[in-house]
Amino acid sequence: MKAKAAVWLTSLVLLFAAGAALRPVTDWAHYNHPYTSNILNVPQKDPEAYKQSSPIYFADKLQGALLICHGVVDTNVHFQDTVRLVQRLIELRKENWQLAIYPVEDHGFVEPTSWADEYKRIFKLFQDNLTLKK
Numbered sequence: 001m002k003a004k005a006a007v008w009l010t011s012l013v014l015l016f017a018a019g020a021a022l023r024p025v026t027d028w029a030h031y032n033h034p035y036t037s038n039i040l041n042v043p044q045k046d047p048e049a050y051k052q053s054s055p056i057y058f059a060d061k062l063q064g065a066l067l068i069c070h071g072v073v074d075t076n077v078h079f080q081d082t083v084r085l086v087q088r089l090i091e092l093r094k095e096n097w098q099l100a101i102y103p104v105e106d107h108g109f110v111e112p113t114s115w116a117d118e119y120k121r122i123f124k125l126f127q128d129n130l131t132l133k134k
Contacts, residue, residue, distance in 0.1 A: 016064045017064045017065070017129050017130055018064050018065040018066070018067075018125050018126055018128075018129035018130055019064060019065075019066055019067070020066075020067045020068075020069065020121075020122045020125060021055075021066065021067070021068045021069070022069050022070075022118070023069065023070050023071065023074055023076070023077045023082075023107055024055065024068065024070070024077065024081065024082065024085070025054075025055075025077050025081060026054065026055050026056040026081045026082065026084055026085040027050075027054040027055075027056045027057075027081060027084060028050050028053055028054050029043045029050045029054065030078070030080070030081055030084075031077065031081075032076070055085070056084060056085050056088055059085065059088045059089055059092055059094070060092055062089070062092075062094055062096065062097070063096070064096065064129065065096050065097070065098075065125060065128070065129045066096060066097040066098070067097070067098045067099075067100065067121055067122060067125045068082055068085065068086070068097065068098070068099045068100070069099075069100045069101075069102070069118050069121065069122075070082040070099075070100075070101060070102070071101075071102045071103075071104075071105030071106055071107065071109065071114075072101055072102065072103045072104075072105070073103075073104065073105065073106050074105070074106055074107045075106055075107065076106070076107035077107060079101075082099070086099055098121075098125070100117070100118065100121055102114045102117075102118070
């Protein structure tokens with residue numbers, strides 16, 4: 001399972017012209033321990049499994065356009081996960097990404113305006129990057 005996840009993640013960055021990451025876990029070592037440890041053990045026992053399944057370690061391979069959307073008050077996947085990924089993208093001098101933050105939203109958005117804004121951005125991302133050019 002771990003090997004498949006690693007192959008999937010490394011392949012993913014090369015397959016897609018555009019993608020939207022909604023409230024993403026960017027490093028499993030920082031996520032809900034009881035949930036994650038059932039799948040990946042614990043970081044101290046199996047650091048390679050955590051590294052191979054955490055998108056932050058593959059940020060250098062990002063080629064397509066990426067939209068990251070995250071609520072600032074998310075109590076499930078903490079906003080700090082997105083901050084770490086954004087900092088990594090900056091350090092790598094990547095320019096093919098965007099960030100949309102939602103100051104009043106938790107993990108499950110409740111404001112209709114937030115939902116509308118998020119999906120408007122996703123639609124535009126795909127329209128700009130997946131439309132066949134004549």
